[in-house]
Amino acid sequence: MADNPTLAQWQLAQELRQLRGERKFGDVVKAMRTAPSSLSRWETPGDGGAVPGPAAIERLLSLYGASEELDRLLALRKQAREPDRWQPYELERSYRSYANIEAQATSVEMYQSQLIPGLAQTEAYARAVIEATMRPDSDLDREVQVRLTRQEVLTKTAPPEVWMIVAEAALRQRIGGGGLMAEQLDHLVELAALPNVTLQVLPYSAGAHAALTLASFSILRVDHHGLVTVYLQGPSSHMFMSSAENVEHYAGTFNRLRASALDDGKPTLKLLRGIADEHRQHKD
Known part of the structure; x- marks a missing residue:
């Protein structure tokens, strides 16, 4: 069931x-x-x-x-047809589906070129991003709470294996000021220490790479349901792609990004800490 x-x-x-x-x-x-x-x-x-x-x-x-x-x-x-935990938040349908699948996922692989992944955002960073991009009729506090609630999946009993690849540009974009960004990158370092989280940075030095034309995508697997799907998130649309061809394509893209990114561990953590220190020097 x-x-x-x-x-x-x-x-x-x-x-x-x-x-x-x-x-x-x-x-x-x-x-x-x-x-x-x-x-x-x-x-x-x-x-x-x-x-x-x-x-x-x-x-x-x-x-x-x-x-x-x-x-x-x-x-x-x-x-x-039963209500779920997200019903009070009035989420857009595809985002609601994503949150439900994410909550039961066995593994989540995600690439982000412009922003810190939602599962890894601090409350202050999430608030700054949502406030800058939300529709006029949106509820800021409600949307921030949804994002923070989703993050509970990282530390629940039997959490998913989460692999994040974040482009260096997302780390350097000064959202909310230098102090806020330094705290955000410090938080990434802390998350990378979790046993179920792997974090890699795709540096500028990687040059041309497999996801040059993509802003972000996630691959979610729920093994006990045999479910594998790709979720694409754009500025104005969100969609799932679940055909074997699409899953194979994005899985291959993600594997090539892994090879292009810095190794998880010391190389990635060194860059994160270095950029965090740069942000600290520009506190607003």
Whole structure:
């Protein structure tokens, strides 16, 4: 059984697609007397998906000769429609899905070219970033609290393995003043000491690298659900990419970034401390 509504919807969609097997999509649409878009959304995990009603699930399973799965899939459907911990925060749908998957992830690999990753931000840094970029109708305190709550995943029981690659430019961008940035980089040094966190810096000296045209991406894995997805975050849009081709592409990109970045440990920590000292000399 899934652990939260997002994972329940992903699991339900994947299982419905697997149960269809080799049956032609059009034949199932015709037999169900439903719109092609409905069946497509029922089989799509994530933001483009939809949760079918109980009657639709029962008819699909009867068509597939899998009625013995009805109680289990109806339980998944019920869980997929339950409220989650993020409901009071009124998050945009894809961000809410990301937070739910992140909370149950086995591993998270992330690259950031312009900002410190959200999981590693201090409250002051997060507040400065959100205040500078949020929409006029956003609630600053609420958005900061969401970010801080997400960070609990790093120190929970059985935390995910988290691998962060941060471009040097993100470390030097003086957000909120020199003192704030020095504290932020000191915090990165502390996080790097956690047994489940690996931190690398991609230095300017790396030159041309595999993610030159990318601002940021994350690869999330939830092993006990067989879920692997890539999350892309842009200035005005967010999206999941879960096809085998896309996952393979971004996993390969991340592996090449690992090779281009400074080794975790002394080289990365030395650069972090050096840049932090530079920021301290420019306190505002």
